[in-house]
Amino acid sequence: MWSEIIGKFKGMPSQEKVIRVLLERGFQVNAEGHVVSGAIEIPHTQIAKEVGVDRRVVDATTEMILKDEVLKRVFMNIRSIASLRDVAPMLGLGVIIITPDNAQNVGIITDVTSVIARYNLSIRQAVTDDPFFSDDPKMTLITNDVIPGELVSDLRKLKNVRSVTIL
Template sequence: MWEPLNEKFKKYPARMRVAQKMIELGLSLKDDGKIYCGNLKISDNALANAADVDRRVIKATTEVIENDPDLSNIFKNIIPAGTLLKNIAKNLNLGVIEIEVTSENEGILAAVTELISEKKVNIRQAYADDIETKEFPLLTIITENPVPSDIIKEFLSIKGVNRVSIY
């Protein structure tokens, strides 16, 4: 997905920041030329502040997207992923597992969910950072109940796992 963006915006880093912020937040470009999060219209000023660019860069970015069929197809079909429960898990008596992964992360999600399943704990959410956008990508698992801390050693034995935090 990043290759067409890099190609289109390589000479325009501010526009690239806008496109990355749109993807990060699940913002789409609708047929009216406006940016939305679901059905909520996002102001150019709000997105400009979030992407740390001038407001005029938003319009320039949306024009490029609208005039490129490949980019338009991507950005018109983005949907927000919903609420990540990580920051409110404690209030809801849920468990949180954060696993920092390396670029060699093939099969980590499967191995992690298998270990959690063996402990008879249900998974409520799983969220993985994009390895192309984060220096230290995290796999975040929200569980129905906290997992026992002795599972950390088992997580660390999985190839591609750098660090594990459980709370």
């Protein structure tokens, strides 16, 4: 599906940059062509600045989204999520960041969460990077308690895990 969405902007590299940012951040496009997160409008000039394009490129991208039924359906319904990663240590929660050998392999989440469950840790949040958008995708898990060292050792033994980072 992602390649189909990006493919609609083939030959338009500036608009493709805008589409990628909208998808990565989970920003919606409303019926008026405004970029929003929930009910908060994000000025096209700010998106243009982030992407390194002219504001009119953002305008043209949102117009194209509204004219295409597939794009419209996706961008009117996508949602962003809040990640606890950077605040979890302040809240007494554990953070495990897994870098897989190949994020498209089957069973990585199952293998990792099975090991965590053996340590009787509850996973409060799990967020994975989409390998389509990230060159180095990671899985971030927030647990209800700090991470014991033995858990890290066990996670490193998994066949699909390249590295384990604890925050």
